[in-house]
Amino acid sequence: MAERKRKSDFRKMMKKFWTNPTAVMGAILLLFFIGVAIFAPQIAGVNEFGDNYQIPRVSWSSSPQPPDEEHPFGVIGGRDVFYGVIWGTRTAFRLGLIVGLSATFIGVVVGSIAAYFGGIVDEILMRITDIFLSIPFLVAAMVLTTILGKGLNNVMIALIAFGWMSSARLIRGNILQAREEQYVLAAKALGQKDGLIIIKHILPNTIFPVVVQLSMRMGNYVITAAALSFLGVGAEPGYADWGTILSYARNWMTMLDQAWFSIVFPGTAMVLFVLAWNLVGDALRDIFDPRMRT
């Protein structure tokens, strides 16, 4: 009976999801990207000379070649844009998921500890959070990648190091609010343990906004990473990453008519990727909110 009820709840939630046009659009876009990422070797082939995440050199000429049959998205800096965009999807997922999940995890831990212990612990953790927030994000990430050196992994470290604060604040505020709820007092009056009250009663009522925030920001991390790549402190040249392809266009900024394809294709991919996560996040917000379940 309970099983059935839960299942029907799940079905109800799914139904709600699939009847929401923006949610469906987001989901389709996201599935499309997942498909592209999974079948990248079939779609764009593999790099026969080494790492698949290195865009193979197809030309030694520095001048861009507009799209043709062999290179449907054109060639810039001697690299095939099509290969970069397709394999870049994998990079985007890897970066978004790792950075998003790690930053959120750190934020949730810091925020929960601050809210639960309160007092001096809260004060110290929140002031540290403030310090991190007071440093302009892009500058901090640039400095850190400069210190750590180029490469996607270092970009991810920089993004995590300066990306956990908003989750920490969000979860802390939510927990502080939920702690005052009467059901928490009611659970205490039933003799429930403090730790279980946090896990069973407080977190389920506070974690959804964090999940929604996570999915909303998943796309943003990719954009920020691209910005770092564009500025030359991100992924190494030739890496299959949307930002890296964009950075090739930097040398052609005054002659964009010759290099438009190196902006349009990775740019479109990025916009759609961010859009997909935002639409899904929006839909999740509507569905997860227990007060909106009917």
Next chain:
Amino acid sequence: MNNNNNNKKPLLSVKELRTYFHTEDGIVKAVDGVSFEVYPGETLGIVGESGCGKSVTALSIMRLLDEKGEIAGGEIEFDDMDVLATPENKMRTLRGNEMAMIFQEPMTALNPVYTVGDQIMEAILLHQDVNEKKARELATDMLRKVGIPEPEKRIDEYPHELSGGMRQRAMIAMSLSCNPKLLFADEPTTALDVTIQAQILELMKELQDEYGMSIIMITHDLGVIAEVTDRVVVMYAGKVVEYADVHTLFKEPRHPYSWGLMNAIPRLDEEKEKLYNIPGVVPDPLDFPEGCRFNTRCPFATDKCKTEEPPLEEVEEKHFAACWHIDKLLEEIKRIREGESA
């Protein structure tokens, strides 16, 4: 209903309880020297205006104060046990099991992300050595007992799918699921509409007859007091001002505050131009007046009231009141009665 408490031993006895809150503005003496007893199977009412310390008294007895609250003195004895000396983990086994609580707002007292069944089962699984299947059966029985129709179906519903009255019934089912000896009911009917209020009070009386638990009914509603309680504690500004059985209190109040409360009840059998109201407002808990705390609002207040605090004294058998001028009050009551009969 329990008039022969003489030979019974109280289930709960509270002596000179003091609960202080340390706030940024200073110390709030929310409860300041409160004493009363609760006997097995009876209902004790605690009545007073908002902020007089009635809820804090209950939370102190269950030791559920937040970090700002501190029990600064007094004794609480529950079932031959010194509550204030009991370690926290032992307290946890008491809560929900021996003493339970129901709250004013049944919507916020139930967790919105769990079904009512989950929440009742949580209480059962915490205190009884049963498996999940058995707990579910017990929870269904409990829901049936509190008068929820189709309990097998309702058990899987979320709080928001139930009406206010049903939620309060579910809350009662949850608090009674482990058959506690003492139930705190903190304004259980305030958030409900009147017809539902009557049903809930009736249900609580029935369940009390069945289970034999004692109830502490916290309310500001004298109608509820008259309806369900046996004895009553009248609280004002963190102190007990009068303590008597319910009939005596309504017929012969001996404290100007209780007398004022009684006068403020609209009555259908009297014609009055204007309903009596106690002048003034409840004093600021950070800055209670010297002497009798009611002196700022009392029609009989004298200089003595402003300097010396009246003790809670037995004015008649088992009738306690804390006032210097009971004689003045009696004169006033006599005068009004004579005026009425003339």
